[in-house]
Amino acid sequence: MSWEQALLIGVLAGTGTYLVMHRTLTRIILGLGLLGNAINLLILSSGDGPGVTPIIGREGDFTDPVPQALVLTAIVIGFGVISFLLAMAYRSWTIDGNDEVEDDIADRRIARHEQSSDHGDAT
Amino acid sequence: MNTLLPLMIAVPLMGAALSLLAIRSRNAQRVISIVCSAATAAMAVAILIGVDRNGTEVATIGDWPAEIAINLVADRFAALMLTISSTMLLAVLVYALGQRTDDERSRWYHPAYLVLIAGVSGAFLAGDLFNLFVWFEVLLIASYVLLTLEGNDGQIRAGTTYVVLNVIESFILVTGVALIFAATGTLNMAVLPERLAELPDGIRLGLNLLLLIAFGLKAAVFPLFSWLPDSYPAAPSPVSAVFAGLLTKVGVYAIIRTQTLLFPDTNRELLLVIAGLTMVIGVLGAIAQSDMKRILSFHIISQIGYMIMGVALGGVAAISATIFYMLHHIPVKTSLFLVEGIVERETGSSTLGRVSGLARRSGPLAVLFLIPAFSLAGLPPFSGFIGKTAVVTEGLDQRSWWIVAAAIAVSLMTLVSMLKIWSGAFWGAPDPMPTNGEHAGILRKHPLMATVTTAVVTLTLLIAVFAGPLYRFCERAAFDITDPSAYSAAVLP
Numbered sequence: 258m259s260w261e262q263a264l265l266i267g268v269l270a271g272t273g274t275y276l277v278m279h280r281t282l283t284r285i286i287l288g289l290g291l292l293g294n295a296i297n298l299l300i301l302s303s304g305d306g307p308g309v310t311p312i313i314g315r316e317g318d319f320t321d322p323v324p325q326a327l328v329l330t331a332i333v334i335g336f337g338v339i340s341f342l343l344a345m346a347y348r349s350w351t352i353d354g355n356d357e358v359e360d361d362i363a364d365r366r367i368a369r370h371e372q373s374s375d376h377g378d379a380t
Numbered sequence: 381m382n383t384l385l386p387l388m389i390a391v392p393l394m395g396a397a398l399s400l401l402a403i404r405s406r407n408a409q410r411v412i413s414i415v416c417s418a419a420t421a422a423m424a425v426a427i428l429i430g431v432d433r434n435g436t437e438v439a440t441i442g443d444w445p446a447e448i449a450i451n452l453v454a455d456r457f458a459a460l461m462l463t464i465s466s467t468m469l470l471a472v473l474v475y476a477l478g479q480r481t482d483d484e485r486s487r488w489y490h491p492a493y494l495v496l497i498a499g500v501s502g503a504f505l506a507g508d509l510f511n512l513f514v515w516f517e518v519l520l521i522a523s524y525v526l527l528t529l530e531g532n533d534g535q536i537r538a539g540t541t542y543v544v545l546n547v548i549e550s551f552i553l554v555t556g557v558a559l560i561f562a563a564t565g566t567l568n569m570a571v572l573p574e575r576l577a578e579l580p581d582g583i584r585l586g587l588n589l590l591l592l593i594a595f596g597l598k599a600a601v602f603p604l605f606s607w608l609p610d611s612y613p614a615a616p617s618p619v620s621a622v623f624a625g626l627l628t629k630v631g632v633y634a635i636i637r638t639q640t641l642l643f644p645d646t647n648r649e650l651l652l653v654i655a656g657l658t659m660v661i662g663v664l665g666a667i668a669q670s671d672m673k674r675i676l677s678f679h680i681i682s683q684i685g686y687m688i689m690g691v692a693l694g695g696v697a698a699i700s701a702t703i704f705y706m707l708h709h710i711p712v713k714t715s716l717f718l719v720e721g722i723v724e725r726e727t728g729s730s731t732l733g734r735v736s737g738l739a740r741r742s743g744p745l746a747v748l749f750l751i752p753a754f755s756l757a758g759l760p761p762f763s764g765f766i767g768k769t770a771v772v773t774e775g776l777d778q779r780s781w782w783i784v785a786a787a788i789a790v791s792l793m794t795l796v797s798m799l800k801i802w803s804g805a806f807w808g809a810p811d812p813m814p815t816n817g818e819h820a821g822i823l824r825k826h827p828l829m830a831t832v833t834t835a836v837v838t839l840t841l842l843i844a845v846f847a848g849p850l851y852r853f854c855e856r857a858a859f860d861i862t863d864p865s866a867y868s869a870a871v872l873p
Contacts, residue, residue, distance in 0.1 A: 277548070282540060289547055296551050296558070303562035324561065327510055331554055334517045338547055341524055345543065348528075349536050358540050 262302050269295035282346040282356040286339060293335040300328045382430070384423050385439040385452040388462065388501040391423070392416050396494035409490040410477060417473050417497055421466040424501075428459040432853065436860070436870035438507070446872050447571055451507030453871055456857035457703060458504045461633055464707055465504070467839075468625050468714050469497050471832050475718055476618035478828025479725060486529050496522035496622070503630050507871060509557050509567040512634065516553070516598070520546050523627060526619045527611065538614030545607045549597040556590030563587065570871035572642055573864035588643040592651075595638065599631030601688055602657040605681045609665065612680075613673035613730075617721030620673065624680050625714035629706055632687045639691050640699065640861045651692035656783050659685030659790040666797040672720050672730040672805060675797055676713075679756060682790055683709055689787065690771050693778055700858035701770035704851055708755070708763040708843050715752045715836040719745065722829055723805065726822050732801065737810030742822040744830075746806050751837050753802070755844075757795035763844040770851070 269291050276288025304324035312319045346356045395416030402408035431437055431454050440449040454462070473493060499519025506512040524546075528539040561567055563583060564575035576584060593604070600608040608628070612620045639651070662682025669675045687709070690702030722745060723738065724730045739746040755762035758769075768791060775784040823830035843850060860866055 285544055292551055296555055299555060300558040303558045330514060337521060342543060345536060345539060348531050352533050352536060
């Protein structure tokens with residue numbers, strides 16, 4: 258693996274992780290896209306180094322075709338999942354006009370409970 | 381080459397395609413689903429019998445040499461999991477037809493369900509790590525569709541957490557797969573054991589942990605479980621029955637494969653601690669809930685702890701206990717969610733405050749709940765007692781006192797939380813009080829749902845009755861998988 262490749266994987270994974278930490282689904286999806294590409298590059302670099310020809314016939318030196326087959330599969334799967342997530346984000350937007358990821362019901366109940374008991378102490 | 385193995389995946393996938401073509405006719409879709417899933421279940425039984433008689437079956441797709449081909453491998457463990465999972469998938473499908481809710485009427489329910497069957501079969505049969513990842517994705521994408529079928533507010537909210545976490549899980553898994561390929565030059569599970577054994581310890585540890593985190597998230601072990609009680613209750617009942625019974629168990633299956641075949645005997649102390657925490661925290665969560673579906677969802681987590689405990693203890697005896705535990709747990713958990721589905725269909729709610737006095741209204745329904753509930757808690761003479769005894773005995777043999785203490789305490793607490801459902805929903809006076817004959821026979825009103833639930837509950841009883849032969853089968857299966865060289869010898873000619 259060349260250092261440029263390593264750097265690119267690092268930057269993509271870092272920015273992807275940063276975006277996934279956000280609360281809006283659109284940003285999370287963008288982050289997942291970047292993370293996915295970082296991992297696709299990682300798969301690609303698990304084969305031979307750069308500069309070797311792809312597989313042609315049976316003669317001569319050629320690069321390992323397995324990581325390329327793996328990365329193609331991974332790209333297709335990633336595409337499908339991201340499309341599904343985008344559809345969900347759109348649905349979420351049509352339902353309540355935003356695409357914020359909410360807390361789960363139990364969390365919200367506990368938060369409400371704490372708020373009301375704080376309020377009770379103050380009065 | 382055994383042609384049944386690829387058919388286990390091909391038949392439901394072709395059914396899904398046909399089902400999409402027949403999208404205008406619900407009845408055609410129903411027929412296709414029933415035929416395909418019944419055929420899959422029948423083939424799984426045939427594979428199970430064949431494998432037990434003749435040893436591990438292998439199908440090399442495209443007839444390439446086995447080292448580079450895409451292999452489908454069915455050993456006794458995989459065949460057993462295929463049989464029990466395809467039977468449950470068939471049962472839940474029939475139940476969903478009987479439930480006649482909007483979910484089953486959705487045009488996308490049947491195609492997605494068939495893809496789910498194909499994904500589950502593929503994950504159990506995959507003979508290399510990358511295909512394991514691919515089949516995981518297939519079953520996950522089908523589960524995303526099933527979870528968000530109605531597309532209402534609650535499902536989208538729960539679905540978002542579920543999908544995003546599972547995508548991240550897939551990323552971790554595929555990173556692990558890429559690094560294993562970089563380190564060993566192969567992903568074939570028959571070649572990997574010897575290649576991985578040559579690696580330095582540090583690299584082995586890192587690779588093992590990557591796979592464990594990915595599969596652990598799928599199996600909902602501590603501390604990676606928080607997505608589960610949030611997302612499963614949002615799904616419609618027949619769907620959550622399948623999710624609860626099967627999907628986390630596919631994760632457990634992958635963990636067992638990883639820890640017996642690829643990285644035998646590594647990280648056992650870590651897994652033991654995780655198992656203990658998973659049990660305790662899962663059951664504490666269950667006690668704190670006040671909704672049937674949420675209580676049952678937390679139970680999934682604590683039960684996963686027992687399975688991981690068996691894996692962590694290691695050795696033929698503990699692994700056979702784990703396999704038996706999985707065999708018992710899948711129908712028991714499914715039947716509990718099926719009973720919950722009947723309750724929700726009848727009363728319109730699964731919250732304990734709003735449902736009460738069901739035992740007075742329908743005695744048989746109460747019995748159908750009590751049997752799997754006692755079984756899950758591990759009371760004799762039900763199947764859970766045998767499973768728990770097997771795991772705990774192995775813990776005693778290996779002198780892991782604290783995990784044994786935790787296992788027994790969690791079993792009691794499971795009973796407490798089951799009693800919470802019992803006293804909340806089943807005991808007491810019915811509300812509203814039924815006038816004479818009005819509410820008579822909840823089960824008679826939903827004949828198909830009642831029949832399926834009774835059948836699955838009977839199956840759990842049969843597992844207890846035939847525990848002897850079944851346990852001996854589990855021991856044979858465990859003997860196979862704890863010896864990586866046997867797996868390699870079976871796959872590679």
